[in-house]
Amino acid sequence: MTASLKDRSVLVVGRGGGIARAVVEAARDAGALVTAAGRDQEALKAAYDGQPAIGTEQVDLTDEASIAALAERLGTVDHVVSTASARARGKLADLDRDALRLSFDTKVIGPLMLAKHLAPRMSPGGSITLFSGVAAAKIAVGTLGVAITNGSVEVLARSLALELGPLRVNAVSPGVIDTGAWDAFGEQGKADYFADLTSRNPVRRIGTIDDIAAAVLFAMTSTFLTGTTLHVDGGEPLI
Ligand SMILES: NC(=O)c1ccc[n+]([C@@H]2O[C@H](COP(=O)([O-])OP(=O)(O)OC[C@H]3O[C@@H](n4cnc5c(N)ncnc54)[C@H](OP(=O)(O)O)[C@@H]3O)[C@@H](O)[C@H]2O)c1
Numbered sequence: 240m241t242a243s244l245k246d247r248s249v250l251v252v253g254r255g256g257g258i259a260r261a262v263v264e265a266a267r268d269a270g271a272l273v274t275a276a277g278r279d280q281e282a283l284k285a286a287y288d289g290q291p292a293i294g295t296e297q298v299d300l301t302d303e304a305s306i307a308a309l310a311e312r313l314g315t316v317d318h319v320v321s322t323a324s325a326r327a328r329g330k331l332a333d334l335d336r337d338a339l340r341l342s343f344d345t346k347v348i349g350p351l352m353l354a355k356h357l358a359p360r361m362s363p364g365g366s367i368t369l370f371s372g373v374a375a376a377k378i379a380v381g382t383l384g385v386a387i388t389n390g391s392v393e394v395l396a397r398s399l400a401l402e403l404g405p406l407r408v409n410a411v412s413p414g415v416i417d418t419g420a421w422d423a424f425g426e427q428g429k430a431d432y433f434a435d436l437t438s439r440n441p442v443r444r445i446g447t448i449d450d451i452a453a454a455v456l457f458a459m460t461s462t463f464l465t466g467t468t469l470h471v472d473g474g475e476p477l478i
Contacts, residue, residue, distance in 0.1 A: 240462045242364055245270035249459070250313065252276045252298060252353065253322030255286025257418035258370075261448035262320055262455045267292045269456060271318070276309060300349025301341070303356075310356035317365040318459045319357055321350040324370065326420075327384030334384050342388045346370070347395055354399050354408070363405045368458045369396050371412040371468055376476040393468045400466030407465035409458040414472025416446040441474035 249271040253259025259275065267273045267290070275283050276296035283295040298309040300323050327334060327342040350369050358367075374382040375389035389412065396410040415421070415436055421429045433445050454471045458464060470476070 242460045242462050243270065244318070244456070244460060247271045247317040248313075248315065249273045249318045249320065250276060250296075250316050250357070251320045251322065252300065253320075255283045257322075257420065258413065258416060258448050258451045259320075259322040260286065261452035262322065263287070263293060264290075265449075265452040265456055266318075266459070269460075274313065274316075277323075300353065301344045303352050306349070306352045307356050310360060313357070313360065315360045315362070316357060317362050318368070319353060319361070319366070320368045320370075320455055320459075321346075321353055322370050323349060324372075324388075327388065328382065328423075329384065330381050331383060339384050342384055343391065346388050347391045350392070351395060351399075354403065358399075358403050358406060361406055364462070366407040366409070366459050366465075367396075367399065367403075368455050369408070369410040371396075371410045373412060373414045373470070373472040373475050376412060376470060376472065396468060397466045404465065407458075407462070409464060409466070410468040411451060411454045411458060412468050412470045412472060413451045414440075414446050414470075414475045416448060416451060418448060436475070439478050441477060444473065446471065446473055 249266045251263045263273050263275050274294045274296050276298040277283050278299050280295050280297040287293045299305040323345050325341045325345040327338040369392050371389040371392040374385040393410050396408050399408040454469045
């Protein structure tokens with residue numbers, strides 16, 4: 240069975256662009272009343288200026304008091320999506336404790352705290368969608384910190400699904416999506432990386448933000464889907 244998002248309230252935590260923005264707009268286009276929440280509410284207001292049915296809020300997922308305050312202000316909510324991340328990239332020798340802590344705090348403990356404070360305010364037909372990523376499914380040297388963070392997200396989704404049922408909890412695991420997340424490779428480095436991956440992965444392309452938004456909407460509206468991870472990665476773990 241599929242539930243409608245018409246007039247449902249949807250909270251999307253993240254930035255005003257990339258995957259978060261595609262999810263915000265797709266949920267709104269499906270009839271939801273959407274709140275985009277992030278560390279910089281002014282930046283979110285500017286990003287969504289003039290867009291109907293999209294409000295903004297402030298939250299820092301590394302701060303439980305900030306999450307509790309957001310929950311108070313929201314009152315009730317039907318669906319929650321957390322896209323926030325702080326990647327700890329690099330080989331073992333380059334990984335420092337602070338970067339790893341921030342990665343877990345942002346992507347695992349923060350969403351856990353979101354669930355703690357928001358689940359009691361959510362309708363039984365609601366859902367939580369967390370964000371993992373392909374690094375957990377395709378182990379590679381240089382993405383250890385990202386992989387263990389994402390792996391924990393997937394276990395968190397299963398754990399919350401059991402404890403919070405009938406509320407549903409899932410994770411979406413994107414492959415490589417050109418959101419600006421790869422800009423640290425430099426223009427040429429990014430182009431070379433994308434060209435190499437495109438030549439080898441089964442679908443012969445890089446993913447789009449709309450590929451991922453479609454999966455999030457599926458997770459929100461599929462009423463028999465819980466405790467699982469949707470891998471939307473072009474088959475990258477197979478190569
Ligand atoms: N893009 C890809 O190729 C890819 C691949 C695999 C997985 N993913 C996952 O998909 C999700 C979205 O990816 P993306 O590339 O669109 O965005 P992204 O570049 O990963 O952006 C994540 C955003 O999270 C926000 N954030 C960081 N710390 C936060 C905190 N403490 N509280 C609240 N918000 C915080 C930041 O927004 P502000 O700077 O505005 O605060 C940041 O820009 C992420 O979880 C990412 O790991 C993406």
